[in-house]
Amino acid sequence: MWDNVKPWWAGRDNDIDDVDEIDDADDTPVRLQSHIIVSGDDALAMTIVEELNKAGVSIVKLTTADLTVAELVDAGVDRALAVVCAEADDALNLEIALLARKANPDVRVVARVHNDVVRAAMADGNGPGAILDIAELAAESVVEACLASTAHPFEAAGVEFVVWTTEVPRDGTLREIYDDLAPVAVIQGDNSSSPGELVACPQRDQRVHAGDMTAMIGTAEQLAARGVRATRQRDTPTRRYRMRRVLDAVRTMRDDVNPLFYPAWVVGMILLIGSTMVLRYSYQRPGGMKWMDALYFSAETITTVGFGDFNFIDQPTWLRLFSVILMFVGMTTTAILVAFIADLLLSRRFIHTSGRRRVRHLRDHVVVVGLGSLGMQVVTDLTAAGHEVAVIELDDENSLLSAVDDLDVPVIYGDATLPQTLESACVEHARAVAVLTHDDMVNIETGIVLSEMTGDAVTPEAHGPEVPLVLRVYDRELGFAVAQRFGFDYVRSTVELAAPWFVGAAIGLQVVGTFSVGQSAFMVGALHVDAGGDLDGLRIVEMPAKTRVIAISRPDAPVVVHPRSEHTLRAGDTAYLVGPYRELLDTLRTRQRPLQIVTSV
Missing domain, CATH: 3.40.50.720 (NAD(P)-binding Rossmann-like Domain)
Incomplete structure (x- = not known):
């Protein structure tokens, strides 16, 4: 009854929500074997479906309207390899993931969840699968691009590896120029026959030209010997850096002050000093006024907070008039200064929220x-x-x-x-x-x-x-x-960077990391060799093109780093591969039985 099943996108004008997988004879849902259920209709979900299709996996596209456990059972969740929740809505992904886990405790659940709290709670005891956030997966590549980082560190089989992107200094083969480093990619430059073309995982004897860009992989020790420092974060800011922050803050404060503040402040200082001197030498009382008394009285008069400490009734008329003038001029000067200070404090609050002036000196x-x-x-x-x-x-x-x-x-x-x-x-x-x-x-x-x-x-x-x-x-x-x-x-592209994690988790591939070479996304994945599988007994040289085995771990044996082409994989090995993630997914076909591509929504 399913002899003429077509891919989910064929003849549907990409309207993937109005197709149902129903038996034409009795309207009963079809039970699929070893399939993956995918929900979502944006670019990420479409990419996941596309890549899973290329890997030879049966796909059931899930509708999310009025979703129930019964509908998941009808979609074959009890027989599914995985359920991929790739909706844009966290709540919907959470609902599908919980229902899928309830219907089949052993199915791989791969969910897209942005909320940190919910993601952590879901990941705790989730079972097979993964709880992933696109932002977290893509941020590292963006940060490395912002900082123009040429070294991307990652860990595989307990070994610290580094992908180093650099310009080829001279013509020659990769082996001659980079010795024991393994090539990941070459982007041909202007001196090559095909400028801009990317060659993934070339052989060591590949000839390159000056100006080409290469991505080479080696251990941290190998790169350190070449003077390449791989670190995920910069050193702690130095004292000079902190001093510059202080100076920037002072300059910003200076620029924010109203220009009339400075003349008003000068007038206030002149008034305070002049009044202190006049009172010191002119105030008539036994012993006169001492300097501190004159300064104190001038300050409290100018700021209009006089406490009646000194009496001018018995003072000369001109000094009493001076005190009156001092009160009015002091009050005016103080009001102006208070207004400027209030304006400054208010503007600092706006700066804190807008940031425009804080950025001025960055x-x-x-x-x-x-x-x-x-x-x-x-x-x-x-x-x-x-x-x-x-x-x-x-x-x-x-x-x-x-x-x-x-x-x-x-x-x-x-x-x-x-x-x-x-x-x-x-x-x-x-x-x-x-x-x-x-x-x-x-x-x-x-x-x-x-x-x-x-x-x-x-x-x-x-x-x-x-x-x-x-x-x-x-x-x-x-x-x-x-x-x-x-x-x-x-x-x-956040889809390009995140999709390998979702696809890898859905089909059981352990994704170690992703990174970018030019505009192409590369992936590092771990692949377990099953006894009797197609990888069991396969030599490295027979591995699919455009992928490279960088390490092999075996139980109770040392890790083999950069295995030679004649090296043979054995059951129980875990091979760590690097390459464009589509090529790595193709490699999975060697360990999985070919499956009919059956798709529905």
């Missing part, structure tokens, strides 16, 4: 545009690493503002697509600008405006603005197109 800071979940994670990571950050946010009622305030990060309220807003964030002095709003078109427009501000033409030949610019583009295809058309070097 240098070498990172400007983060958009305070969503990804923006907040990037701000947190940068400040934790000791870097100065300024935020541009349009919504002054954003719920994350209190968290930014706790980090003492200034916030500028305004539209980042306007040049004056970017100028108020001192982008010309920034080390990078990360545009991370929820709207792809706003991000692209902001990138173009920033390019025009720096005087760079927005053409395919351009290499982005002078200030390094990191653009968040949700859809990966749009991200590739934007990078190519406008010449932006750092376009990061």
Whole structure:
């Protein structure tokens, strides 16, 4: 009855919510074997379905209207390999995950949850699967791009590895230039036959040219021997750094004071000193007035808080007139000074909320545009690493503002697509600008405006603005197109960075990490070799192309780092692979029985 099953996107105009998997004969749900249930209809869910399809896994697309345990049972949750909850709504993902776990305690549940508290509670005792947050998965790549980091550290099989991106210094083979480092990717430069082309996991004897970009992988010790320092955060701010913060605060305070404050203050000081001298030498009483008495009386008269300590009834007329004038002039001067101080304090409160004047003296800071979940994670990571950050946010009622305030990060309220807003964030002095709003078109427009501000033409030949610019583009295809058309070097698709984690967790692959080479996402994954499986007895040289085995761990045996091509995998091994994540998913076909692709919603 299912002889003519078509993929879920075929002939449906991408309307995936109005297709039902129902037996035409008796309207009973179809029971599938070894399938994965996926919910969600945005770019992330579509990418997950696409990649699972390519991995040869049967897909059941779940509708979420009036969801019940019975509907999950009808979808075959008792026979499913995994349930992937990829809705944009945390509450809906939570509901599906809990219902799926109730219906089948052993199914892998992979849920997309942004809320930190809920995610931690779900992860505790979740069982098979993973509870993931897109912002957390994508933030590291954005931070590395902002800081122009050339070294990406990660741990596999208990060994600290580093992916090092560098420019090829001379013509030659990768083996001749980088010795025992393993190549992950080569982006061909202008001296190559195909400029801009990315070659994934090339052989060590691959010939490269000066100007090519390479991503090489090695242990932390191997990279340290080459002078490459891999660290996830900067050293603690130095005393000089703290002194600069103090000086910046003093300069900001100075700039905020009303210019008329200084003349008024001078008048007040002249009045206080003059009155003290007059009273010291002119006040008539036994012994006269001492200097301290004269200063005290002048101060209390000028500030209009006189306590009646001294009596002018028996003083000369001119001195009594002087005291009257002193009272009025002192009262006026004090009122002016109090008004200026109140204005200063009030303006400081506005500065604390708007941040424009606090940013005025920042240098070498990172400007983060958009305070969503990804923006907040990037701000947190940068400040934790000791870097100065300024935020541009349009919504002054954003719920994350209190968290930014706790980090003492200034916030500028305004539209980042306007040049004056970017100028108020001192982008010309920034080390990078990360545009991370929820709207792809706003991000692209902001990138173009920033390019025009720096005087760079927005053409395919351009290499982005002078200030390094990191653009968040949700859809990966749009991200590739934007990078190519406008010449932006750092376009990061959150779908491209997060999808490998969801797909890997759904099919049982342990994802160790993801990183970017150029505009392409690479993944590090751990693959267990099953007894009697297709990987059992397979030599490294026979592994699929565009993947590289960087380590093999065996029970009760030392970890094999950079295994040779003749090395053979055995049952019980865990192989750690690196490569474009689509190629790594293809590798899974060697350990899984081919499955018919059956899809429904």
